[in-house]
Amino acid sequence: MSMVQISSALLLTAFILYLFGTILFTVSVTGKKFKxxxxxxxGSRIGNFAFFIAILGFLAQVxxxxxxxxxxxxxxxxxxxxxxxxxxxxxxLGFIIIYLIYRNNSIGMIALPIAVIVIxxxxxxxxxxxxxxxxxxxSWLMIHVTTVSLGEGILMLSFxxxxxxLIRVIDQTKRSKRTFWLEAVMIFLVCALGxxxxxxxxxxxxxxxxxxxxxxxxxxATLEYKMPAIAGPHDGEKISAGFGPxxxxxxxxxxxxxxxxxxxxxxxxxxxxxxxxxIRLVLGGRRIGYxxxxxxxxxxxxxxxxxxxxxxxxxxxxxxxxxxxxxxIWAQQAWSRFWGWDPKEVWAxxxxxFYAAYLHFRLSxxxxxxxxxxxxxxxxxxxxxxxxxVNLVIAGLHSxx
Amino acid sequence: MSRIIVCECGHKNPEGTILCEACGKPLxxxxxxxxxxxxxxxxxxxxxxxxxxPIDKIWNYFSSVKVGVTLIxxxxxxxxxxxxxxxxxxxPQNADPETFYKEQYGxxxxxYKALGxxxxxxxxWFVVLLGLLGTSIIVASIDRYIPLHRALKNQKVxxxxxxxxxxxxxxxxxxxxxxVIFVKAETALKEKHYKVRKEEGALLAEKGxxxxxxxxxxxxGLIVVLIAGVLRFIPGMYVNxxxxxxxxxxxxIPGTHNEFYIENHKFSMETxxxxxxxxxxALDRAGSVxxxxxxxxxxxxxxxxxxxxxxxxxxxIKDFGIExxxxxxxxxxxVFQADYRTDEPxxxxxxxxxxxxxxxxxxxxxxxxxPKENYNFDNGYKVQxxxxxxxxxxxxxxxxxxxxxxxNNPAFIFNVKTPDKPKGETSFVAIQSxxxxxxxxxxxxxxxxxxTRNVSGLIVKRDxxxxxxxxxxxxxxxxxxxxxxxxxxxxxLQKRDGEVWMSAxxxxxxxxxxxxxHYLTEKTGxxxxxxxxxxxxxxxxxxxxx
Ligand code: HEM
Numbered sequence: 001m002s003m004v005q006i007s008s009a010l011l012l013t014a015f016i017l018y019l020f021g022t023i024l025f026t027v028s029v030t031g032k033k034f035k036x037x038x039x040x041x042x043g044s045r046i047g048n049f050a051f052f053i054a055i056l057g058f059l060a061q062v063x064x065x066x067x068x069x070x071x072x073x074x075x076x077x078x079x080x081x082x083x084x085x086x087x088x089x090x091x092x093l094g095f096i097i098i099y100l101i102y103r104n105n106s107i108g109m110i111a112l113p114i115a116v117i118v119i120x121x122x123x124x125x126x127x128x129x130x131x132x133x134x135x136x137x138x139s140w141l142m143i144h145v146t147t148v149s150l151g152e153g154i155l156m157l158s159f160x161x162x163x164x165x166l167i168r169v170i171d172q173t174k175r176s177k178r179t180f181w182l183e184a185v186m187i188f189l190v191c192a193l194g195x196x197x198x199x200x201x202x203x204x205x206x207x208x209x210x211x212x213x214x215x216x217x218x219x220x221a222t223l224e225y226k227m228p229a230i231a232g233p234h235d236g237e238k239i240s241a242g243f244g245p246x247x248x249x250x251x252x253x254x255x256x257x258x259x260x261x262x263x264x265x266x267x268x269x270x271x272x273x274x275x276x277x278x279i280r281l282v283l284g285g286r287r288i289g290y291x292x293x294x295x296x297x298x299x300x301x302x303x304x305x306x307x308x309x310x311x312x313x314x315x316x317x318x319x320x321x322x323x324x325x326x327x328x329i330w331a332q333q334a335w336s337r338f339w340g341w342d343p344k345e346v347w348a349x350x351x352x353x354f355y356a357a358y359l360h361f362r363l364s365x366x367x368x369x370x371x372x373x374x375x376x377x378x379x380x381x382x383x384x385x386x387x388x389x390v391n392l393v394i395a396g397l398h399s400x401x
Numbered sequence: 402m403s404r405i406i407v408c409e410c411g412h413k414n415p416e417g418t419i420l421c422e423a424c425g426k427p428l429x430x431x432x433x434x435x436x437x438x439x440x441x442x443x444x445x446x447x448x449x450x451x452x453x454x455p456i457d458k459i460w461n462y463f464s465s466v467k468v469g470v471t472l473i474x475x476x477x478x479x480x481x482x483x484x485x486x487x488x489x490x491x492x493p494q495n496a497d498p499e500t501f502y503k504e505q506y507g508x509x510x511x512x513y514k515a516l517g518x519x520x521x522x523x524x525x526w527f528v529v530l531l532g533l534l535g536t537s538i539i540v541a542s543i544d545r546y547i548p549l550h551r552a553l554k555n556q557k558v559x560x561x562x563x564x565x566x567x568x569x570x571x572x573x574x575x576x577x578x579x580x581v582i583f584v585k586a587e588t589a590l591k592e593k594h595y596k597v598r599k600e601e602g603a604l605l606a607e608k609g610x611x612x613x614x615x616x617x618x619x620x621x622g623l624i625v626v627l628i629a630g631v632l633r634f635i636p637g638m639y640v641n642x643x644x645x646x647x648x649x650x651x652x653x654i655p656g657t658h659n660e661f662y663i664e665n666h667k668f669s670m671e672t673x674x675x676x677x678x679x680x681x682x683a684l685d686r687a688g689s690v691x692x693x694x695x696x697x698x699x700x701x702x703x704x705x706x707x708x709x710x711x712x713x714x715x716x717x718i719k720d721f722g723i724e725x726x727x728x729x730x731x732x733x734x735x736v737f738q739a740d741y742r743t744d745e746p747x748x749x750x751x752x753x754x755x756x757x758x759x760x761x762x763x764x765x766x767x768x769x770x771x772p773k774e775n776y777n778f779d780n781g782y783k784v785q786x787x788x789x790x791x792x793x794x795x796x797x798x799x800x801x802x803x804x805x806x807x808x809n810n811p812a813f814i815f816n817v818k819t820p821d822k823p824k825g826e827t828s829f830v831a832i833q834s835x836x837x838x839x840x841x842x843x844x845x846x847x848x849x850x851x852x853t854r855n856v857s858g859l860i861v862k863r864d865x866x867x868x869x870x871x872x873x874x875x876x877x878x879x880x881x882x883x884x885x886x887x888x889x890x891x892x893x894l895q896k897r898d899g900e901v902w903m904s905a906x907x908x909x910x911x912x913x914x915x916x917x918x919h920y921l922t923e924k925t926g927x928x929x930x931x932x933x934x935x936x937x938x939x940x941x942x943x944x945x946x947x
Binding site (some may be wrong): 356 | 469470473677682737852860874881932
């Protein structure tokens with residue numbers, strides 16, 4: 001086996017372990033509900049075991065990083081696959097830190113499946129080992145990206161705790177704006193899963209279809225779609241057999257291969273909604289939020305609020321250090337300017353401002369609890385926006401292919 | 402003069418105080434039922450006390466966290482909108498900024514530009530917004546820091562009954578031997594690194610007070626960063642020059658006032674090898690990928706005073722290979738590898754021959770950037786360069802002329818002097834063409850080859866503001882860590898009528914505080930106090946559910 005294959009196998013191992021850990025955490029949380037005080041300790045014993053599994057998964061991922069590193073010849077964070085995978089590792093690390101402080105199983109029950117989704121999402125991008133262009137050949141790059149993603153990983157745990165809080169406190173017995181938005185978050189997560197599933201299916205089928213178009217740099221190029229084209233390139237011309245396109249991607253999407261990515265987003269929503277429909281069927285028509293609310297009855301809301309806040313408190317300086325300070329040091333070396341208002345830089349700054357606003361909101365009475373939890377959801381959306389949509393919509397120095 | 406409120410414990414509090422600085426007794430009787438609002442210790446903040454003069458009003462406005470958050474959100478939104486279309490610095494180089502936005506993005510682009518989003522970070526309203534943000538940070542910090550500091554300095558060990566009861570964490574234990582419990586408590590709390598103070602029948606354990614100053618430290622850092630941003634607008638704070646330098650040339654480094662010189666030996670560009678097994682698949686997909694850009698240079702310093710127009714004496718400082726991510730650094734300057742041009746014409750070579758004898762006298766090479774006037778051969782043969790046209794064309798009168806100083810199409814008029822023709826023969830030579838002006842020349846000059854050179858595009862920077870930004874960022878981070886990774890915890894114990902009361906407060910991190918309290922109760926046998934906030938939440942919920 002080559003190093004690349006070993007690294008892929010390790011990643012798959014972690015993926016399976018996290019799935020397994022999710023189930024164990026769920027049992028540890030829901031199992032407790034029906035039992036007496038004495039049995040409650042069984043729940044925490046299962047919880048300990050689940051945490052142990054999560055640690056094993058984390059170690060497998062660390063193994064993935066080192067084997068991939070040796071195959072790459074550089075630290076594995078230079079393309080979408082590597083970066084997104086790395087983010088999942090950092091999120092798990094964030095989870096481990098928070099778990100060691102609070103020993104809370106319901107956090108694991110939500111954090112692990114999100115890590116699973118992130119890995120599934122990452123695994124769809126091309127996995128070729130890529131050489132580094134000169135600008136990326138810097139140890140500051142490694143320092144910058146590892147710190148940013150550690151910060152983001154911890155901030156994502158703020159979202160996890162906030163989500164647990166919302167699931168727990170929102171009254172699911174009647175429909176409201178709150179149940180609607182909470183369900184929207186669930187659908188978003190399911191769509192990320194849908195993306196991984198549908199990409200996997202078309203990759204297995206080796207689907208391909210080609211267009212001639214004028215790319216983001218203004219030159220003629222061919223664009224290969226790996227999924228049937230619902231949205232074709234703007235003013236593109238199909239030059240192979242295949243489905244569609246039903247319409248054209250808007251011209252203002254300027255990222256690298258934007259129409260293709262846009263098409264993928266559409267497919268993700270379609271498949272996500274189908275999966276969501278299936279889940280609701282299984283749940284007897286109930287909302288996901290409703291089912292989870294039942295499962296998370298025993299959660300202590302003020303504690304969740306504190307964990308969510310604590311994750312921001314820990315993650316905010318880490319993110320600032322990596323995303324702004326180290327980023328600036330690297331940009332100074334590579335591009336001779338420490339700050340250039342590149343869209344990706346600016347979105348790191350927006351993330352910074354957002355969490356600063358979060359911390360100040362919490363200074364006012366009445367912003368703790370549910371409002372803070374919603375803010376942590378928005379924070380997560382901003383991080384995801386920077387990861388997914390900035391690359392899609394906006395052309396810049398950082399946009400990985 | 403402002404009013405002074407004397408508390409029943411005898412402490413004199415400034416006007417506006419909510420909780421007595423010394424004993425904590427609530428001085429304003431509104432919140433009778435709920436827990437105490439412990440923010441800033443209930444101290445007298447200027448903004449909460451005075452609202453008479455316009456200055457008071459302005460002060461209160463900037464001091465408000467609501468205003469502060471609004472400003473942060475406004476900056477956030479502005480910056481986010483600023484990424485929708487590219488900033489002016491990122492539009493294609495050949496595009497005219499005046500028309501680009503309208504042509505590319507239609508009416509939205511036009512509005513975008515009209516509102517200054519095309520050059521957001523220099524637009525007046527954005528700068529004003531940052532100014533307001535800075536003012537707000539300063540005012541809010543002063544408004545809170547001074548009274549908070551005062552209140553924490555004046556706090557007494559013994560607290561008022563109502564202060565204790567209305568802490569989030571509160572509990573009582575009936576006991577006969579309070580003395581023993583106090584001794585045990587002191588030891589237990591010291592083990593947990595609390596500073597313990599005692600008074601008759603009361604104990605205050607405190608740790609991490611310094612973390613309360615974290616926000617003020619980090620705000621100072623932010624102000625330093627803002628100041629660094631303002632300094633950017635002052636000329637002379639930073640040097641930013643482009644330098645194109647050919648291989649073999651030595652030039653003064655722009656921006657250094659002719660103090661430093663640089664000689665470019667060689668520019669090289671290396672790509673990844675196609676057959677590299679490691680990257681084969683990726684290279685098949687992407688084509689060729691560059692591995693390094695590098696300029697091998699020598700840095701010199703001019704010796705003594707330089708006379709204008711004269712070449713100074715140079716002292717070598719060091720040899721260096723400038724690469725992307727590896728700038729040359731000296732005396733506060735940085736020189737970056739930024740761009741390149743390959744294979745530019747540099748020198749032309751000619752051969753001098755005798756038309757009849759078909760005899761060659763040898764070659765000579767003319768530097769296209771600084772040609773010499775005379776080129777000498779053996780035995781008194783000599784070529785004189787009379788005219789040089791770097792960018793040759795025939796003007797309206799049909800005379801040879803040059804369009805620019807760049808050697809795009811070099812042409813020369815030479816005078817060939819030989820022992821038999823001492824006055825010389827003129828001949829006109831251009832790239833690939835060779836016309837003798839007088840057709841029957843005895844000696845002939847032929848083109849014998851072109852010397853090319855690579856050109857390095859370098860950027861020279863010196864930036865005093867970087868350090869200010871950096872120091873500001875570090876102060877900010879230290880302040881945030883100070884305020885976030887540590888927290889201020891206090892535990893009060895008091896003897897009251899055969900009971901021991903315990904209360905606790907922390908500005909954040911209740912979880913860890915409760916763990917400390919749990920340790921304390923285990924060591925002393927005191928009852929575990931209750932978390933009145935959690936209790937309230939659960940009670941309310943039961944109220945809803947039943
Ligand atoms: C981008 C701008 C800002 C950043 C990054 C920032 C950062 C911070 C941070 C990290 C904290 C600590 C929060 C905590 O301990 O929970 C804090 C506290 C605070 N900030 Fe800011 N801040 C900013 C602007 C402002 C503004 C404009 C105001 C004006 C009202 C303000 C007022 C405060 C106050 C009152 C505190 C609490 C102080 C205390 O608890 O003693 N901040 N700030």
